[in-house]
Amino acid sequence: MTKKFQLLATMASGLETLTRNELTDLGYEVTTDNGKVFFEGNYSDIARTNLWLRTADRIKIVFGQFKALSFEELFDQTYDLPWENILPMDAEFPVSGKSIKSKLYSVPNVQAIVKKAIVKRLQDTYKRRGQLPETGALYPIEVAIRNDQVQLTIDTTGDSLFKRGYRISKGAAPLKENMAAALILLTNWSKEKPFVDPMCGSGTLAIEAALIGMNVAPGLNREFVSEHWTFSDENTWNDERQRAEEQIDYDIELNIAASDIDPHMIEIAKQNAMEAGCYDQIRFKQMNVADFRTSDEDGVLVTNPPYGDRLLTEEEAHQLYKVMGIAFAPLDSWSKYILTSDLTFESFYGQRATKKRKLYNGRIRTDYFQYWARPKRFK
Structure with a gap:
């Protein structure tokens, strides 16, 4: 898939410079914020960065950003986003959320409004009445509001990147x-x-x-949630894994x-x-x-x-x-x-x-x- 996304790598506070350097070494132009490094890429880049980043927690697609002071504004601007470009009709899309220093401070209500808006958008797009099945691939969505600015992201990673897949046993207080x-x-x-x-x-x-x-x-020996998305090309992941193997x-x-x-x-x-x-x-x-x-x-x-x-x-x-x-x-x-x-x-x-x-x-x-x-x- 050649479509470009705004992507976001998240990491523990204090590690931004390391993740930024990793992305720069991979050839990306980046901007940095607290606990976040932004860059652009297509689906191949989603695969590559999930496989290669050592210090990040997750790779997310930044799907929408806007200001919202009311639940009506939150619903309307969420609805206006082209969710059907990523979510198929049967997508499973749980919505998590957080709100800091914002008028819309009730996280459960914020999550419910975002979920309702996406459901309505998909119902209208796919000409479907009633409840969506949500029996397909998982597309974890997060709504984060800070100072009334809304950011809607889709997690491409699944289990955090610290889960490499090799630790079959651990002690009482393991280091991630x-x-x-x-x-x-x-x-x-x-x-x-x-x-x-x-x-x-x-x-x-x-x-x-x-x-x-x-x-x-x-990340060579683990799976990622975005591998199972409908627009995912299996060859993309196979190609990126093959390139990684050749570099060992x-x-x-x-x-x-x-x-x-x-x-x-x-x-x-x-x-x-x-x-x-x-x-x-x-x-x-x-x-x-x-x-x-x-x-x-x-x-x-x-x-x-x-x-x-x-x-x-x-x-x-x-x-x-x-x-x-x-x-x-x-x-x-x-x-x-x-x-x-x-x-x-x-x-x-x-x-x-x-x-x-x-x-x-x-x-x-x-x-x-x-x-x-x-x-x-x-x-």
Whole structure:
């Protein structure tokens, strides 16, 4: 399908620059807003970006934007949009919604009006009386109102992009896959450098590093809701998947290590890595972080240790940070990146971070403490 859409990639707050860079690298011109990156594309672009974006949550079609101060205005302007260009008569189209600082503040009423307007439009277009069947493919619609400005979008992704399809098992507080990829992309790591996660849990950080190093499209092994749309051309998805397959570097040898104190978590991490197709790229080991040693130099350490409101008590977390500070102190040539919600982390770790970045791990406010490698001194 060659028709151009205004498309929208959504992501966690603080990751806009990363998603923007990903889209720019794929060749798109973009504009950025809080938690959003806009770009244009056709159906092939919908497939390509769903397959390739590592840090985004969803790809949506922006189907309509207008101002509405009354339910009548909301109904009429929603009705005026050409919904039949995308929705077949039997489309299943649930409507979700949100409203912020707007006259139309009742979200259930807003959703109901939008649904009613779309139903009326399709009934008139398809010359059908009575209830629409909604037995066909799923077209999730969202109405978002902010400061009386309405935005109507159609989700092309389905399950969030963080669901790569490889995590067959996980621990008690897993890091989302797209957040793990973002943490890696915020470092100075490249595929030529050593990479380690000494508290790997279910292995997400190490696996995402391996997928980046091998140039594996993160969405390659999952399905997307828009694959089943009536105007979807099966060849489009097959072609994009084939192109992605051809770009994988199966011959590369990466230096990636992952360890954890819990042997059960190491087994889970191994299973996930096998499912992701990168098991041979990662060295897994059951080990206490206090015993962490490496002879490698100029590497990158990224880890997401358990923190007080996650798995450990506050006292236990603080003791762990002290152990980390001692274990990581000899790594002068390494850059170290540590994610935690404990803003007092530095005082227990024993060193002030070179830089801190505020991020959100789900709904938890966290800081990304960055310790950059010390420059080498030449005699």
